[in-house]
Amino acid sequence: MARMKFYCDAARCIECNGCVTACKNENEVPWGINRRRVVTIKDGVHGERSLSVACMHCSDAPCAAVCPVDCFYTTDDGVVLHDKDICIGCGYCFYACPFGAPQFPQDGAFGTRGKMDKCTFCAGGPEPDGSAEEYRKYGSNRLAEGKLPLCAEMCATKALLAGDAGVISDIYRKRVVNRAAASLEWGARLQRANFRAPDSGTGTETRKGHR
Amino acid sequence: MSFRPPPCRRVTRSGWICWVLLAGLALLVADLPAAAPSHDKPSAKVDDPGTDLWRFVRRRAPELRSLAEKGAIGPVTTQVKGVDTSVLINDKGQEWRLYRHRMLIPISAIVLGTVAVLLLLLYLAVGRRVPDPRETGKRLLRFVAYERTLHWFMAAIFLFLGVTGLTILYGRPLLIPLVGKESFSAMASASKEGHNLFGPLFLVSLLLFLQRFWRRNLYSRGDLRWLIRLGGLLGGDSPPAGFFNMGEKMLFWLLIAVGLLICASGLVLLFPNFGQGRLLMEGAHLIHTLGAVLLLATIMAHIYMGIATKGAMDGMKGGYVEYSWARHHHREWADEEEKKGRVLSEEEVRRRFGEARKIGVPEREAGT
């Protein structure tokens, strides 16, 4: 029994939003609903890092815990899914989710929430695998076809990893070991030197300052 | 400016720990005569600029924004437009979850259950309280039709909201085992939509209530005494009171205050698309539920009073109350009405109704 997980490697994520559009492409998610998003921290300054986030398919999923109609379930693959036929659109999962994964279609300026929508790990929903009904409600079911979520499969720099927790942690572990060596050699010194660098060398500022 | 020669170029994976120690030592030695500026001090410690990233990750956007404005860090951004999309991890969600599950559901169940059981027991033990055995046969007009309508209007909405709200709150543990997920989902969906639609009406009724009754619920002299004697629970006889006694006034203001709070927080939850973040909504939900539990318990007591006190419901049913009841509970008001000559005989009341029945002349009531 696999335990499916996402992991986004911040050292590699370049905020290209490929995962976001791949998700839109695969699941035909409408404008305004973003099952996945890329968040950039320290935007525009040294230390800038980006992370792609979506539903993380938690083992102890807060959304499932707080759902008043108990519409969530975890598949044998460890994917947290929900049943839109049961969902009432209350929004509690949105309050509880640490990652902001649940999305709600809204109507105009006076909106009530519709049924919740979120990343399914490209695993569809409770309907029969690959059925039209499933696609309509939840989007693609790639897992049933033996494929992984398209966002991760299409990640430009292979920053976003998806798959069995054991496998992706292995991949990431290898990267970290490589990087540790790189950091020892260059990172510590170069990056720190880099980070102390003043925002210099430009435009009017320099003009005023030069000899 | 001095530059140290770079250390050896390759690190074998197996030996890198030894390398750390050796290189650190070598660099330290190499660095001593160079006397480089302190910030250039080499370090064997891996200092990835990504590390302090994770300290920010758990913080919320507003904090980050203020830090960003101070120039301490760059802003947190995302190309995905929406509420809170730039919040990477919302750890308040967990607190909200704990509140709902560890506090709200068990504690409110205990509170509401206890109150209900106590009142029931009280009713069974004491029965209907009869304030004054003497029936005077005289009547006083207490509430006009509009006021009675308003009361029942609000009561109906309140009860509806209470039932639907509790359905959503307790449905999962209580109802799903009984009716199954699908049926309960229909119930909950209906409850949610009904709750959403009636919520604003409750606010309307609340405002109409306030407009109609606020003056009669202002504090007046003697109310404190009434309160100290707990409306006659202590000292036998009921203390004198005006149109409303202190208990009713307190209920009124509690209803208005908590009601408005519930409405306000409810509106925050009802329209999720005015840019309010999750934090605000979680807070609103907290206020909403606490207020609702408080009001529910209070209203239970209110209903108990209405049922258990003989004659109390009359004013809200037909508008007229028994004079002795009025004397007993609202002595000052009854005396005043008497002075104004507004005490009617039962015949008179019946005649008014009867005339109305016979010839269809509208009942004249002040300020309908």
Added chain:
Amino acid sequence: MIAQLIDGPLWLFSAWFFLVVALWRLLVILFKGRPKSLAKPRNAPGGALATIFRRFLPYPEFRKVSRVRFWAGYAFHVGLLALLFFAAPHVEFLSQRVTGFSWPALPHWAFEVAAELALGGLLFLALFRLMDPVTRFISSTGDHLASWLVFLVMLTGCFALWRSHESLRLLHLFLAELLLIYFPFSSLMHALTFPFSRGFTGAVYHRKGVNI
């Protein structure tokens, strides 16, 4: 089984029943005729028309007394009308089952406002009918029944909002079908007959020269 019944035959039956009986009642009223008046007629048709519209407002004497009922009444009627014919699901339903063409529906926010007005207004009026001795006196059981039936239809309608569950929609539809069947026998017929009654009154009075 029940669902199919509600969504199919019962709907057809109630719709046709409503149409036929309501039409029959209207025709009865129209063909009933009235006693011939020998008085010299004075602008009766104009009066009829004027009265139909003038009675949209209460008499000045009653304006203050009937203020609350006036506003609640309007809130309910306008809201109901908007809901009935311009709520998106109704437009869809009517266009598919009845008319064959569709028309622009209310945006969601307007729909909700209409729902609030209609529900609030009706609930208030129904309670007022019970609480006010006069209206209570002049109301028959049928009137109460009609009020609460309409209220229930609207309430289940709002339950079925967002079309989340088929069962809720069917409940709504079922109640609406009951209402349709009950409609022609109740005072709800005023929805169709009010122009006749007002017009009749207006015509009679104007014929007599009373400008009312």
Added chain:
Amino acid sequence: MKLRKISDQPSIDKPSTSPLVQSGRALSRREFLRTSGLGAGSVALGSALLPGLMKKAEAAGEKDQQNGAVKKIRTICTHCSVGCGIIAEVKNGTWVGQEPAFDHPFNRGAHCAKGASVREHGIGERRLKYPTKLVNGKWKRISWDQAIGEIGDKLLEIRDKSGPDSVYWLGSAKHNNEQAYLFRKMAALWGTNNVDHQARICHSTTVAGVANTWGYGAMTNSYNDIHNSKAMLLIGSNPAEAHPVALQHIFKAKEENNAPLIVIDPRFTRTAAHADLFLRIRPGTDVPIIWGMLWHIFKHGWEDQEFIRQRVYGLEDVKKEVAKWTPQEVERVTGVPEHQVFEAARIMARNRPGTFVWCMGGTQHTIGNNNTRAYCIFQLVLGNMGVSGGGTNIFRGHDNVQGATDFCVLSHSLPGYYGLSEGAWKHWARVWDLDYEWLKGRFDNTAYEKKGGKGVPPMHTKGIPVSRWIDGVLENKSAIAQKDNIRAMIFWGHAPNSQTRGKEMKTAMEKLDLLVVVDPYPTVSAVMHDRKDGVYLLPASTQFETYGSVTASNRSLQWRDKVIEPLFESLPDHVIMYKFAKKLGFADQLCKHIQVQNDEPLIEDITREFNKGMWTIGYTGQSPERLKLQQKHWGTFDYTSLKAEGGPCDGEYYGLPWPCWGTPEMKHPGTPNLYDTSKPVAKGGLCFRARFGVERNGVSLLAEDSWPVGSEIKDGYPEFTDKLLKKLGWWKDLTPEERKAAEGKNWKTDLSGGIQRVAIKHGCAPFGNAKARAVVWTFPDPVPIHREPLYTNRRDLLDKYATYEDRKSFYRLPTRYASIQAKDYSKEYPLILTSGRLVEYEGGGDETRSNPWLAELQQHMFAEINPRDANDHGIRDGDDIWLEGAEGARVKVKAMVTRRVAAGVVFMPFHFGGHFEGRDLREKYPKGADPYILGEAANTAMTYGYDSVTQMQETKVTLCKISKA
């Protein structure tokens, strides 16, 4: 109240409101197509689909009825030059899915935002749907025949009155190779050199600078070869946003080789965020920073002396120039402190081979050619050329800009960089099997330019470049070196908002007699002017609706299969070209040896035709058959070396990167890394090209003691000609037929390929073996030197680093330099303005802004402003601001206050369009063809300034001022 019939109710909601996930009643198109298979369901919902799409879908449906299965089609992304492979899933003619091509050697299935959303091409609706004409300010639908007829008549009339040079054929880097080639040929047969495309404004200075340094103007290695790099230096390049998949390769080197990543840029780009060392220079100071690094390298003797001795000419002159760039001077000019420059130099010196990447940050300057040559010299000094892991990896922009450049959809050359000389024309006349005199007769045969006292007819003079077409329209007739002004513009896949001087462009568009846009999208050309008539919009198909070869940045040719039939009434470019040629009367000449069916020239025949003529750069070995075979087996190529291991393509490099010498039958494997002497020429090895003669001022220009492995000539040698072959005694190796064809010819003009074959057989490079030259004596600045931009606020530097003198006739036009720089604009316009890309959009952005999946991610045009400047101007993040360029054009944009730019620098992305000086032009678009997102074009505010060799526009540095709107 408007009544709608039920059947007209859209079952498919607009993307902005589609409630796929809410009530779920709306049927998504894809589901519909996926499930109903256009059976009975299509009748009920038929009218819900757009008529055009429906028609096509039905037509396709009939064809595929028997196999309703999902077909997997291999194709190539049409956005940037990385050349990512795509697997498109098509069912019943509809593009229903997109799968990652995990075995594609370039991208391994990876995509950026653009690549991950290409399927939208197949289902999107915001397209130009049918030929449209502007009548009295209103768009009117017309037929193809009417459109071609009316335009053709007008063109012929203009040709009659003003000569062929008054029609401007503006092609595109979005053509595939065959279309680009046909387009250039079409312009030639029309009789003008006024033909150009986007390469002029993206990498023309690179091509000129690099080709003049060592022979070929292209990326020397490949994205994948970066895996072998030990250090990486990126200057004026932001692959994280412009070539995101390239980062996959860069990170591989960074993580697995511990290769440090150095980024030099005025902006702290998203690439810089991942750099080990970031150097923030003042915009336009590329030469000083490179010389600054070389100063340290020379000082410490880190240069590769043996390499220089063997393979570099003229470095002494460079050393003299470099000596002037002391750390103090470098800091004064660039603003980068010594320790950073030293650190960068040392990293590059200690970690060899290191790769060197540049993009538009380096090229788009008045001294763009100096910049690119300085970069080359840097790599030569370190001996990083001709080695795996080294090289100058010039990331190009559009998917086929390399190919379109190679086919010289350019005003200064014929396909294969043959130039415009008589010999070049004669070569191509032979390839086309046309009479040279007839060809000559197509041109205006008087002379307007003089060379050596003799008049040069327009056939042999460079045409007006795309960057200057405005001036071709607006300039005084007498000042232009051709008969008349430009009177008709044909924008064939070109976004005008990618060009500077927006206000003047508007005037120029209004002055034209005829404006034709051939594009899948209306583009800003349709709306930015206030014309009332004389505008035609012709719907072209995207590259997914046709097929052909496409050249990635690394010179690899990939075969792109057709995914879907052309949507709506659109037609593939080559079909439209043929229709035009037919109308204009040279269709038979255009397709003399190309099979034509229903007005569609056969793509494979075009490939074969250019195979016959492109000897200079080795576009001769890649036959359609070889390319298709490679496409089928792209999984057999190695991820790092790009070499097939086993399989039917064993030993070949992926895409047969040019030069792929000789005829296809010779089976040259392609050249993965240029100038790599460690491999035999027959296996993809090379040396520097002997392009500039054999000696200069008594010094030999040929290589010394360096040759590709296996060469029988163990020294430098000149280009191969028939005479050289005879002298070497290799003439006998030619077959009799080859001998006949090669007589009097050289390696470039021998149509049999025999000279190349024999040279390679003996281990020699057909183009000779010479040194790279550090001094380009034919250029205005033989040794690259620094010159301040035309609009500079560093007036104090002008006495030392002033710009060029004005020029009278440069690409037929007077060109201003000193006269502009003479005036001090910096008082009124104190801020430096620069521009660049966003990852979500591409080029002018019409295509990507019409894709809702992308458009949702970038909804507002903005300008990045440093907090210091924002505070000085009372601007807060998100405010609307007016930004005024130094020539007075204003744009209204949102402020993004960020430290990404330094104080004194403002940055704008250039993909937006559809607003003009604060005016929203949305209602001017043809109905239903407006992009989802509109915004001000950054280039509206950009100013005059053109490179001294190629007329590249200066978009990377000018001046501006900002104020709160």
